[in-house]
Amino acid sequence: MNKVTIYDISKKLNISAATVSRALNNNPKISLKTRELVMKTAAEMNYEQNTLALALKSGKSNTVGILVPYMDRSFFSSVIRGIEEELYPHGYHVIICQTRDDAKSEVQNINTLLNAQVDGIFMSVSKTTKDTLHIDRVLQKGIPLIFFDRKKNLPGVSSVTIDDFNGAYMSVEHLIRQGCKRIAHFMGNINLEIYKDRYNGYLKALTDYNLPYSKDYIVQTNSKVESGTAAVKKLMKLPEPPDAIFSSSDFTALGAVQELKKTGIRVPEDICISGFSNESFTQYTEPTMTTVDQTPIKMGKMSARVFLEQIDEEISVAIEKKVVLSPQLIIRDSSNRTGRE
Amino acid sequence: MNKVTIYDISKKLNISAATVSRALNNNPKISLKTRELVMKTAAEMNYEQNTLALALKSGKSNTVGILVPYMDRSFFSSVIRGIEEELYPHGYHVIICQTRDDAKSEVQNINTLLNAQVDGIFMSVSKTTKDTLHIDRVLQKGIPLIFFDRKKNLPGVSSVTIDDFNGAYMSVEHLIRQGCKRIAHFMGNINLEIYKDRYNGYLKALTDYNLPYSKDYIVQTNSKVESGTAAVKKLMKLPEPPDAIFSSSDFTALGAVQELKKTGIRVPEDICISGFSNESFTQYTEPTMTTVDQTPIKMGKMSARVFLEQIDEEISVAIEKKVVLSPQLIIRDSSNRTGRE
DNA sequence: TAATTTAGTGTAATCGATTACAAAAATTTT
DNA sequence: AAAATTTTTGTAATCGATTACACTAAATTA
Incomplete structure (x- = not known):
């Protein structure tokens, strides 16, 4: 019941606690004899370091x-898994906090983490976060901070993200190759860089392939299924409805598919649809x-590695690392017209 | 950069560290004047308790x-979310470990958690765990242990589970009410109580409704989609194939549906299917x-509450609490013949 | 006014491990 | 055998906060 300490061992062996400590830590200054004796006794007494x-x-x-909006979102829980698996062998434990996409809660959680004396912080910023005073405090304390997926552009902060721009570009390019000419976009919260990047990737692909860009084809959505059904209803009422939708979220894409099927419009024959996040x-x-698969476990592992490198370096100026992972386009039936029709 | 301690405050105010500590903790023995002075100075100096x-x-x-097989499984991540949300207001942090359903890893993780001096452990035991020496050690140390979902029956350990027996019973009863007479079962790893209970609930419902029980209708599966397709293939080859399947897992149920659709068998018209886990x-x-919905967030919150009660109690004999939550049958189209045909 | 109580503060030990420095013991050198 | 080294071990401070106990000064009571 009562924990065994090095003092208990030292009393039993009639030596000083310092010697015990050194023996347990394989300090070369300790004679082999005492070292072995201490080790043996420690094992016998079930000693465990405090x-x-x-x-x-x-x-x-x-x-x-680790700070995430919600830890039961599949993307985030997978990133966390990646971090945990990479850090566990190095003896690190992982504390999880949820911000629920609330900036206030984010600030509060950062405080408690700092207070808990964590050796590093991984975070995906909340949708509502505007200023970055709380983040500055982390940096001031010299605690390694790594953004993953959702980041703020701050000097001195490392980040691991996926190339959202390219993921979007590949996706839209694929739709174009399927013969789609009027491609709409479900755009997420513009406050977050990831959605901005996806939007820009979409635009670039259109431009590169000389396809028309129309404001009517851009619909603002959140990440809910219903938001997708509402968006697609709006689109289909247009004089010239789109023949493809590149959605920044799988949920809204699903909402669109459900609504289209209900009204008898065929996917992918009449309209191709692609989502984001896998x-x-x-x-x-x-x-x-x-x-588009965001390789979340990989993202977690990579974030962990960036962290490990960061603490390994001399206490010198922390050099920020910006790792950008390549997303993977996963082509499935909702956009695949090849071999059909 | 350098952390402010109570000694820094005491030096600045020319009082003892003890007084500072007491003032900060609202000890009534401290005069209002000094208390306020200390509070003010502490705030000014950005003091934070270590x-x-x-x-x-x-x-x-x-x-x-918290110990789970995989933290990115939706069920487990939701339970964790529940625990976190309930414990956060009480000032607790949550450390997550993954066992990957490996008994050895479970033992190791328990050790590191004990070593990290956690105030309590929540766990869902791994599929491969047989003996319980590591669990005994937790109990010996007097650290509250709460099983959730997957438990071992041990005296003195609280647990929060859902009534798997009843969930299965309700499910099978529902299938019977849909007119099904030959109900098969995809049975999970019998090493786990939850699957045993589901199996027993299935049996009981059959008995209560005087339906025949046949060994041929019980197929052992793991929780993979492919396992479900294999199982249903086997079943449909029987001279008298089933007209319903109660699966102990959503994944195997999905595998079954996919295979049936491929072979032109209609769900639910020809065969009704129900899964488990939502x-x-x-x-x-x-x-x-x-x-069947297992109300995972609720399970997490309830586990947290059991923990809080446990540490509140006198250090007297810890009384085990066995909380059994009611699962919820969610009837959807794969088994719903009403209003169709 | 002297004796007693109460309020407010300080001293020092404690939690368990590490480590700079000092000291003792063992070994080598002269 | 004495001196100089080298090994090995011990002493005590430290990390930052809490708290039992002691003490002083003020307030109350006799």
């Missing part, structure tokens, strides 16, 4: 904090959904 | 550990899938 004492003394808690349901819908 | 020092002194880390994709498949 991590809290160690953390207090060393100033390192061997714990990192949510697990996209492989089970009918038709299966074309989407 | 949680590690506090944890070392008090023996409480204000951190709990995975998010079940609402988007075609037909939408009947399933």
Whole structure:
């Protein structure tokens, strides 16, 4: 019940606690004989190092904090998994906090994490976050900060993201190759860079292929299924409805498909649809959904590696690393006209 | 950069650190004047309590550990979310570990959590866990342990589960009411109680409604889609194939549906299918899938509450609490013949 | 006014491990 | 055998906060 400490060992062996500590840490100054004796006794007594004492003394808690909007979103939970798996072998624990996309909660959580003396912070910023005072505080304290997926552009902060621009570009290019000429876009919250990038990738593809761009084809959506059904209704009422939709979210894409099927419009024959994120349901819908995989586990692992490099470096000026992962276009039936018709 | 401590405050105000500590903790023995002075100065100096020092002194880390097979499974991530949301207001942090359904990893993770001095452990045991020595060690140390979903029956351990038996019973009863007479079952890993319970609920419903029970109708599956397609192939080859399948997993149920559709067998007209877990994709498949919701967030919150009660109690004998939540049958198209045909 | 109570603060130990420095023991050199 | 090294171990401070106990000064009571 009562924890065994190095003092208990030292008393039992009639040596000082310092010697015990050194022996346990394989300090070369300790004679082989005592080292072995201490090791053996420690094992017998079921000694376990008190991590809290160690953390207090060393100033390192061997714990990192992760801040996400919601931890049960498949994308985020996979990133967290990636981080955990990469960091576990290095002896780090992972503390999770949810912001619920609320800027205030984000600030509060950052505070408690700093307070918990974490050795690093991974975060995907909330949709509502505008200023970055709380983030500055993290940097001031010299605690490594890594943005993943949703980042703010701040000097000195590393980030791991996917190339949203390119993911969007590939997606739209694919739609064009399927013969689509009037491609609409479901645009997410413009406050977030990722959606801005996807939008720009969409625009670039249109431009590169000399396709017309029309404001009417851009619909602002959130990431809910209903938002997609509403958006597609609006689009289909246009004098010239689109023949493809590039959605910045799988959920809105699904909403669109559901609504279209209800009204008898065929996917992909009449209209091609592609989503974004490779949510697990996209492989089970009918038709299966074309989407862009963000390789979340990889993103987590990469973030963890960036963190490890950062703490390894001399305490010198932390050099920011901007890692951009390549997304993967996954072509499925909702946009695939080849071999059909 | 350098952290402000109570000593810094005490020096600045020319009082003792003890007084500062007491003032900050609203100890009534401190005069209002000094208390306010200390508070003000602490705020000015951006003082923040060092949680590690506090944890070392008090023996409480204000951190709990959660052990799950995989943290990116929707069920588990939702439970974790529930725990986090319930515990956050009480000042607890949540450390997550993954066992990957590996007993060895489970043991190891328990060790590191104990080592990290967590104040409590929540766990869903791995599929491969047989003995419980590592769990006994947790109990010996007097650290509250709460099983959720997948538990072992151990004296003194609280658990929060859903009534799998009843969930299965309701599900099968529903299939019977749809007119099904030959109901098959996809049975999960019998090493886990949850699958045993579902199996028993299935049996009980058959017995209660005087339906025949046949070994041929019980197929052992894992939780993969392919396992479901294989299982249904086997079933349909029987001289008298079933007219309903109660699957212990949504994934195998989906596999079955996919295979049946491929062979032109209609769901639910020819065969009714129900799954288990209410995975998010079940609402988007075609037909939408009947399933049993395990109310994971609720399960997490309830587990957290059990934990909080446990640590509130006198250090007396910890009384185990066995909370059993009611699952919810969600009837969707894969089993709903009413208003059709 | 002297004795007693109360309020407010300080001293020092404690939680458990690490480590600079000092000291003792063992070994080598002269 | 004495001196100089080298090995090995011990002493005590430290990380930052809490708290039992002691003490002073003020307020109350006799």
